[in-house]
Amino acid sequence: xxxxxxxxxxxxxxxxxxxxxxxxxxxxxxxxxxxxxxxxxxxxxxxxxxxxxxxxxxxxxxxxxxxxxxxxxxxxxxxxxxxxxxxxxxxxxxxxxxxxxxxxxxxxxxxxxxxxxxxxxxxxxxxxxxxxxxxxxxxxxxxxxxxxxxxxxxxxxxxxxxxxxxxxxxxxxxxxxxxxxxxxxxxxxxxxxxxxxxxxxxxxxxxxxxxxxxxxxxxxxxxxxxxxxxxxxxxxxxxxxxxxxxxxxxxxxxxxxxxxxxxxxxxxxxxxxxxxxxxxxxxxxxxxxxxxxxxxxxxxxxxxxxxxxxxxxxxxxxxxxxxxxxxxxxxxxxxxxxxxxxxxxxxxxxxxxxxxxxxxxxxxxxxxxxxxxxxxxxxxxxxxxxxxxxxxxxxxxxxxxxxxxxxxxxxxxxxxxxxx
Amino acid sequence: xxxxxxxxxxxxxxxxxxxxxxxxxxxxxxxxxxxxxxxxxxxxxxxxxxxxxxxxxxxxxxxxxxxxxxxxxxxxxxxxxxxxxxxxxxxxxxxxxxxxxxxxxxxxxxxxxxxxxxx
Ligand SMILES: Cc1cc2nc3c(=O)[nH]c(=O)nc-3n(C[C@H](O)[C@H](O)[C@H](O)COP(=O)(O)OP(=O)(O)OC[C@H]3O[C@@H](n4cnc5c(N)ncnc54)[C@H](O)[C@@H]3O)c2cc1C
Ligand code: SF4
Numbered sequence: 049x050x051x052x053x054x055x056x057x058x059x060x061x062x063x064x065x066x067x068x069x070x071x072x073x074x075x076x077x078x079x080x081x082x083x084x085x086x087x088x089x090x091x092x093x094x095x096x097x098x099x100x101x102x103x104x105x106x107x108x109x110x111x112x113x114x115x116x117x118x119x120x121x122x123x124x125x126x127x128x129x130x131x132x133x134x135x136x137x138x139x140x141x142x143x144x145x146x147x148x149x150x151x152x153x154x155x156x157x158x159x160x161x162x163x164x165x166x167x168x169x170x171x172x173x174x175x176x177x178x179x180x181x182x183x184x185x186x187x188x189x190x191x192x193x194x195x196x197x198x199x200x201x202x203x204x205x206x207x208x209x210x211x212x213x214x215x216x217x218x219x220x221x222x223x224x225x226x227x228x229x230x231x232x233x234x235x236x237x238x239x240x241x242x243x244x245x246x247x248x249x250x251x252x253x254x255x256x257x258x259x260x261x262x263x264x265x266x267x268x269x270x271x272x273x274x275x276x277x278x279x280x281x282x283x284x285x286x287x288x289x290x291x292x293x294x295x296x297x298x299x300x301x302x303x304x305x306x307x308x309x310x311x312x313x314x315x316x317x318x319x320x321x322x323x324x325x326x327x328x329x330x331x332x333x334x335x336x337x338x339x340x341x342x343x344x345x346x347x348x349x350x351x352x353x354x355x356x357x358x359x360x361x362x363x364x365x366x367x368x369x370x371x372x373x374x375x376x377x378x379x380x381x382x383x384x385x386x387x388x389x390x391x392x393x394x395x396x397x398x399x400x401x402x403x404x405x406x407x408x409x410x411x412x413x414x415x416x417x418x419x420x421x422x423x424x425x426x427x428x429x430x431x432x433x434x435x436x437x438x439x440x441x442x443x444x445x446x447x448x449x450x451x452x453x454x455x456x457x458x459x460x461x462x463x464x465x466x467x468x
Numbered sequence: 469x470x471x472x473x474x475x476x477x478x479x480x481x482x483x484x485x486x487x488x489x490x491x492x493x494x495x496x497x498x499x500x501x502x503x504x505x506x507x508x509x510x511x512x513x514x515x516x517x518x519x520x521x522x523x524x525x526x527x528x529x530x531x532x533x534x535x536x537x538x539x540x541x542x543x544x545x546x547x548x549x550x551x552x553x554x555x556x557x558x559x560x561x562x563x564x565x566x567x568x569x570x571x572x573x574x575x576x577x578x579x580x581x582x583x584x585x586x587x
Pocket of ligand 2: 476477478479480481482483499500501502503504505506
């Protein structure tokens with residue numbers, strides 16, 4: 049069986065960054081496997097600007113950001129197989145893939161980095177019985193149709209869900225001449241970034257209807273309209289608040305889910321909170337030599353963080369291959385306390401962590417003027433006031449290794465939000 | 469004195485910014501985390517501008533369209549005229565990031581640049 053030191057599954061920004069970092073750390077036998085016909089992942093359809101301000105100190109569009117990393121991969125002559133779908137990864141790192149030239153084939157890997165990104169929550173998110181006329185798309189599908197195929201799905205549009213893709217598509221469809229009637233959001237707050245509410249909705253006078261959902265779909269062959277209604281605090285439609293909106297297109301922007309069929313089948317432990325693998329400070333999963341980074345690990349809204357995280361994964365995978373990654377030693381769980389939905393990583397091995405570690409997390413609700421705290425067992429080592437905390441924005445804190453070394457009996461690190 | 473609350477669109481951090489004005493004159497800009505935020509806020513309360521990103525038709529290449537952006541900010545009221553003008557543009561053959569798709573679009577003084585490599 050042919051083999052590589054490092055096999056990276058997925059050629060989006062996560063996979064590309066991990067490859068570059070592993071190469072720069074001295075690994076030479078690297079292979080990137082990508083099922084699409086080109087590298088770049090989701091960035092190829094994200095033609096809007098707002099990428100890379102932290103990495104490159106300039107604001108790039110998605111394809112430009114991808115192009116910079118594709119160039120870095122090419123400069124290093126890192127091998128890539130396109131149009132190649134990975135079917136299976138075994139716990140001992142045999143990767144099974146398929147493409148047209150080679151059919152189904154197997155490769156042995158010294159280490160594997162999972163970088164498969166995420167996919168949109170399917171239409172099932174639309175909780176309405178009955179059939180589905182033509183004209184209903186996920187926002188990401190519409191984004192691909194408009195931005196890559198040059199084809200407009202409709203003229204009169206309603207968007208359900210205020211995730212970033214939905215907001216971006218509200219503007220995109222408007223610019224291409226469609227009329228976007230409204231964006232309905234089930235929750236009482238938007239799931240998208242504030243900047244996107246400003247520049248995608250407010251700029252064009254598109255109403256955002258919070259605590260509203262679609263309760264009925266009209267049309268036999270083609271969509272002719274939707275009925276929306278306000279919901280109560282239990283997300284149940286309130287009778288009497290129904291409104292009919294004629295439209296030929298309904299876009300669903302109901303969030304993203306890490307794409308982990310491969311990981312699950314391999315025996316990687318997944319976190320119910322993130323739907324991504326449980327990883328430690330080295331971004332290593334429970335399976336030795338299998339690492340994860342980017343949207344497959346948890347959904348990121350900032351590609352710069354994807355790149356940082358993936359550099360780390362590439363660097364750690366290189367250390368593992370060069371026998372420089374110490375064994376795990378004692379392990380300390382990182383707990384998502386009050387007001388925090390999850391943390392990545394969710395376990396830390398102090399014996400092999402760097403001088404400091406970035407803990408990334410999301411809060412579970414909108415909070416104003418609350419404090420972000422980190423507790424080491426009963427001792428609070430961080431207490432920081434935050435003007436606004438929102439689930440749409442990923443937060444991060446740094447933890448120093450010395451803090452953990454001082455406490456050999458530490459049983460848990462807890463990140464939580466406190467009122468005072 | 470007048471205060472205007474803005475959300476900076478300079479990057480996905482989305483800092484909340486407050487601009488204090490007196491008779492149209494900017495006295496203070498607060499809440500931004502970096503210089504871009506200051507620049508954005510001053511422009512936003514006087515003459516708002518935006519970057520426009522879109523696609524233009526492409527022939528003799530592996531994709532039917534290619535993504536483009538305005539090389540810099542254009543006045544907000546020029547967004548739709550620029551979109552109209554982009555519809556008329558046809559590029560041909562392989563294009564690279566940074567190629568000029570249109571010069572001085574609609575007299576804004578700003579060029580439109582290709583943002584993707586397409587073979
Ligand atoms: C609509 C949208 C708008 C965004 N806007 C911004 C923004 O304005 N600013 C910003 O900084 N960030 C933004 N982001 C976030 C950022 O772009 C993403 O977080 C980032 O692209 C994720 O990178 P990734 O490599 O993890 O995943 P992806 O880009 O999804 O790449 C995963 C790759 O893996 C491949 N793959 C999956 N499964 C397999 C398999 N079995 N075999 C082979 N290949 C496989 C896929 O084809 C894909 O190419 C946005 C994201 C989205 C979705
Ligand atoms: S002020 Fe700076 S950091 Fe804050 S949103 Fe604007 S550009 Fe981003």
